[in-house]
Amino acid sequence: MEISHNSFKTKISGLFQNSLFKNSSWGVISQMSQTVFLSLFFVILARMYPTAIFAKYIIANAIYQLVTAFSTMGLSQWFIREYMHTDDKPTMISKFIKMQIYFGLIFYAVNIVLAFTIYDDQFTRALIILMGVNVIFDNLINGIKSLNIANFEQKKTAIILTIESVLKFAAGCVLFIYPFSIITLSVVLIAIRFLTLNLFLVIGSSNLITLKTLWRCSVTYLDLKAMVIMNWAFVIIGGVSIINWRMSNIIISKVLTAFDVANYEISFKIFSIAQILPVVISTSVFPLLVKHYSKPDKTDFFAFYKKVHVYYLLFGWLAYTFIYSFSDKLIPIAFGSTYINNAVYTKQMFLTILCFPTALLQANVLIAMKMEKQDMLFNIIALIVNLSVCLFGVLYIKSLSVVNYSIFLSFLVFHISQDILLLGRKMVSLLSVIKFYVITAAFIGGYMLLSNVVNPYVLFTLTWAVTLAVTFMGNKLQYVKPAVLSKGVNG
Structure with missing residues (x-):
């Protein structure tokens, strides 16, 4: 052992x-x-x-x-x-x-x-x-x-x-x-x-x-x-991902106030910091996905995807819980008392980080499989959801919260669309897809509830000590069990 x-x-x-x-x-x-x-x-x-x-x-x-x-x-x-x-x-x-x-x-x-x-x-x-x-x-x-x-x-x-x-x-x-x-x-x-x-x-x-x-x-x-x-599909894919974020700036500048424009950009800047790790790693993951998929035997391709998916998922949870616990204290220190209430909007925007890393990975998987047209379609659907909810919501409610929730909803729709396609290609099982959403909702919901009664420093530390321990032990057992079985057979 x-x-x-x-x-x-x-x-x-x-x-x-x-x-x-x-x-x-x-x-x-x-x-x-x-x-x-x-x-x-x-x-x-x-x-x-x-x-x-x-x-x-x-x-x-x-x-x-x-x-x-x-x-x-x-x-x-x-x-x-x-x-x-x-x-x-x-x-x-x-x-x-x-x-x-x-x-x-x-x-x-x-x-x-x-x-x-x-x-x-x-x-x-x-x-x-x-x-x-x-x-x-x-x-x-x-x-x-x-x-x-x-x-x-x-x-x-x-x-x-x-x-x-x-x-x-x-x-x-x-x-x-x-x-x-x-x-x-x-x-x-x-x-x-x-x-x-x-x-x-x-x-x-x-x-x-x-x-x-x-x-x-x-x-x-x-x-x-x-x-x-x-390659028109790549043109749309490359553009839509930016439109999802940057059109919000234009809508806010036309409908809301200059203060809302600044608040949105501050939240987005913090979100941009959080997305650095999955985006940078993806620049190395994508060529490897292409390399694995080019082989006649796709076993390595599927195994590599599933392994990276776990790490991307954990990162999304880590980023959200950190912001949920500490943004109220850190943002006023960084940006001054003018933006003291920005943490509310930043927490709303960070709901998107829960599905952004895995959506990015799955998009790279589809392109490696030369399914960029399907990925393009999902991007267009997400953009339509974002802009329609954002435009109608802001016109009637006139709140920056609407913009943040519309972005989250569009990424959620994007992720679900990818899941449906990957299910059809038998790259994932229905059980694994359901577990992704149920466990994420339970993990984040439980963290929010506990944050009302537990010190944020204690809660964050204990949560991630337990989460990483469970993840590590789960991976360790996968290698230990075959070894134990082998000893049993040889003994």
């Missing part, structure tokens, strides 16, 4: 040699350091600028991110999947990057049109147009990041993005010494992003991208059209 020292040492050594661990660890470490600096930068802006100006910056940022989501045409996952199987990798890289440049220019024009179409305020328009310049840079960066993922070289991406986050934080710190306008700040951020692009071109591309190869690479209008038509 005892695990030998050599066995333990072998497992640890194997973990550090595992490609998923090596690539994900770089991503996680980088994202954590980036998160620290970018979160501090965001806190500085929230404290240094009046709510009305801060809200306009948030709106401009939301439009820019919304356009960026479509500007890549959702081709990152397509590129990663196809790159791993193509023989002529240099040509594919050059064409992909050149297309990203063209798409970036086209969608910057879209960004300008949106600025004049949606908002009448000249200051907001100026911010949107200015920040939209990043769309061009982001497309090139996104292309090189996808190349690094396909080559399992996330280390390069991690280092460069960490440098960028430090520079942004430094720019924010200057505000304490020499306050300047949000327009000036936007120009500084564009300069930092341009520097980041150059670092990616010089360091991050492994010399696989040069001006010479890009110039020689021929990409016509027909090529662009054919690529979009052939």
Whole structure:
């Protein structure tokens, strides 16, 4: 029953040699350091600028991110999947990057049109147009990041993005010494992003991208059209995921107040921190899913999916219980007394984290199985649910809570749709699907009830000590039982 020292040492050594661990660890470490600096930068802006100006910056940022989501045409996952199987990798890289440049220019024009179409305020328009310049840079960066993922070289991406986050934080710190306008700040951020692009071109591309190869690479209008038509499902998948979040900013800015815009962005920023771990790990999980699925025997594929699913599920529970217990204390400390009541909205938004990690995993599974059209359909259904509930709810109730609940409902519908499809493909059983929802509801409901009578520090610590112990012992028993049976037979 005892695990030998050599066995333990072998497992640890194997973990550090595992490609998923090596690539994900770089991503996680980088994202954590980036998160620290970018979160501090965001806190500085929230404290240094009046709510009305801060809200306009948030709106401009939301439009820019919304356009960026479509500007890549959702081709990152397509590129990663196809790159791993193509023989002529240099040509594919050059064409992909050149297309990203063209798409970036086209969608910057879209960004300008949106600025004049949606908002009448000249200051907001100026911010949107200015920040939209990043769309061009982001497309090139996104292309090189996808190349690094396909080559399992996330280390390069991690280092460069960490440098960028430090520079942004430094720019924010200057505000304490020499306050300047949000327009000036936007120009500084564009300069930092341009520097980041150059670092990616010089360091991050492994010399696989040069001006010479890009110039020689021929990409016509027909090529662009054919690529979009052939992979239009990826375009919608990539765009819808951002629309689900960023359209809420626009709706809030039109129907509610600037204070609601700021509160929503603060909650979303905290949620973004929580989703870092599953998103980063997914960049390594997805290529491995593709690799396992390419084998004739799908046993490893199913086993890998089920194993990762458990970890994603536990992370969702961990993130929600932490926010439920400590957000009332932490948010006012970070953002000041102006946003003292924000914790209520953050807890509402974090209901989504209960199904976000596993929904992300299942989306990657469907794409690895070349079922992106089904995933696209589920994304569209989720978007319709979110926007319809949000629009009608906000118009009648005029509360930020409606926006948060509509996002949660859309992700829940998205997750259930995936479950139904995976049931049909016999990747999951009906019992396992029911257990996912029942156990999650019981776990979170019980935690909420106990939080009324138990100290939050004690409750959080005991809950996760017991949960991790049960999970660990459950996994341990799976390996011990066969060993015991073997001894019994041999004895």
